[in-house]
Amino acid sequence: MGYRKTVRTMAVTAALAALAAPGAAYAAEGTGEPGDVGLDGGGECTFPMKQQYEGRPWPLQRVLLDELWQDTKGKGVRVAVIDTGVDNDNLQLRTAVDASAGADYLKGGKSDGTVDEVGHGTKVAGIIAARPRKGTGFVGLAPEATIIPIRQNDEKNSGKDTTMATAIDHAIAKGAQVINISQDTTKALEETSTLGRAVARALDKNIVVVASAGNDGMDGRLKRTYPAAFDGVLAVASSDRNNERAPFSQAGDFVGVAAPGVDIVSTVPGNGQCTDNGTSFSAPYVAGVAALMRAKYPKWTAAQIVARIEQTAERSVTGHDDYVGWGVVDPVRALSGDDLPQNAPHPDPAPPKAPAPEPAHLSLSETPQERSERYATYALAAAAVLVGVIGGAATVVRDARRRRAAR
Structure with missing residues (x-):
């Protein structure tokens, strides 16, 4: 289904939440009604756009793409994007989206998941699987993967934890091997909740579930967001150009890794590209890496793929912390290790202690x-x-x- 209408994301941002600072990402938590799930990104972007970024965006400059893709570009791997829809009019996504497998779970929604009036889901999908295009250095991390578009939220935060659970079940039914969820709620949800059980079903089907950690981190407080905090989900925080936590990125003991989330270039509905900020755009960076790993290591379990991504992340400490988890994801290292999987990450060995200096013996001259x-x-x-x-x-x-x- 084609692109319906042009929407200014700045107006969407106002409807979702106030900006924490000029140029910062917003953090929407819904309207406060039980089960509301908010989107994790925002910014100033009009679409469709003529603009294309000619150079290689900074997160991709840090990746040796030839080395990353020496074994696979993700062909055959199916990634479900549960979001605001994925517009497939954008030329970089036209051959990436499987509209026949899409769905629309918004009230009154009748699309196949390829209507995106917000632009959020289209950006997410582009980071994962945008095809190369002449005139731009931007490309998805897994440019041969297939996107399953599932429309479950909009600029009014109409999405609920229950509709997200239904969307997850649809992704399972359509053969998703990776699920990306760039939404969150701070409402405490139990593993036995509707959403918790849906996540568990996906994990039982050996699906890698990647979710954004949320953008409420400006106050520095540790708190859990869902579905990111469910056991087995790879929760992704945002890092900046210095590999440090972006100020807006939510911190907590549930964070698995961090990924670039500041000034992120991606596709928008209709045509063109723009930049945005938020953990929404960090999660698909990791989902793209997971898609490549699915193709390279088809026999690995979801837990083993998550463990490799966490273990090979670039760390600022020897183990895990609450701000960037196990570190900032390193796509090439994740794909270039040996073929022996592990089931959980572990801290780096502590550096050996230097021997204690022997006392100096003093004597008369x-x-x-x-x-x-x-x-x-x-x-x-x-x-x-x-x-x-x-x-x-x-x-x-x-x-x-x-x-x-x-x-």
């Missing part, structure tokens, strides 16, 4: 015995010099006498 030995040495040296002088003098006297006798 010269002991009496050393002084006597020094004097004896001097005496021997003086005697040797004296013997040499006497011997030399005797030789001179002898030679002089011989010369006189010869006259």
Whole structure:
């Protein structure tokens, strides 16, 4: 289904939540009604757009794409994007989206998941699987993967935890191998909740579930968001150009890894690209890596793929912390390791302790015995010099006498 209408995301942002600071990502938590699930991104972007970014965006500049893609570009891997829909009019997504597998769970929704009036889901999908296009350096991490578009939320935060659960079940039914959820709620949800059970069903089907950690981190408080905090879900925080946590990124013990989430370039409905901020756009970066790993390691379990991504992340500490989890994801390292999987990440070995320095023994500058030995040495040296002088003098006297006798 084609693109319906042009929407200004700035207006959407106002409807969702106020910006924390100029250019910062917003953090929407819904309207406060039970079960509301908010989108995790926002920014100023009009679409469709003529603009394409010619250069390679900074998150991709850090990846040796030839090395990343030496084994696979994700062909055959199906990634479900549960979001605001995925517009497939954008040329970089036209061949990436499987509209026949899509769905629309908004009230009154009748699309196949390819209507995106917000632009959020289209950006998410582009980060995962945008095809190369002449004139731009932007491309998805897994540019041969297939996107299953599932429309479950909109600019009014109409999505609920119950509709998200239904969307997850649809993704399972359509053969998703990776599910990306760039939405969250701070409402505490139990594993036995409708959404918790749906996530568990996906994990039981060996699906990698990736979710954004949320954008409520400006206050620095640790708190859990859902579905990211469910056991088995890979929760993704945002990092900046310095590989540090972006200020808006939600921190908590549930964070698995961080990924670029500041000034992120991606596709928009209709045509073109724009930049945005938020953990919404960090999660699909990781989902793209997971798609590549699905293709390269088809026999690995979802837990083993998650463990490899966490274990190979670039760390600022030897283990896990509440801000970037196990570290900032490193796509090439995740794909270039050996073929032996592990089931959980572990802290790096602590550096070996340097041996304790031995105490220095202090002594007098010269002991009496050393002084006597020094004097004896001097005496021997003086005697040797004296013997040499006497011997030399005797030789001179002898030679002089011989010369006189010869006259």
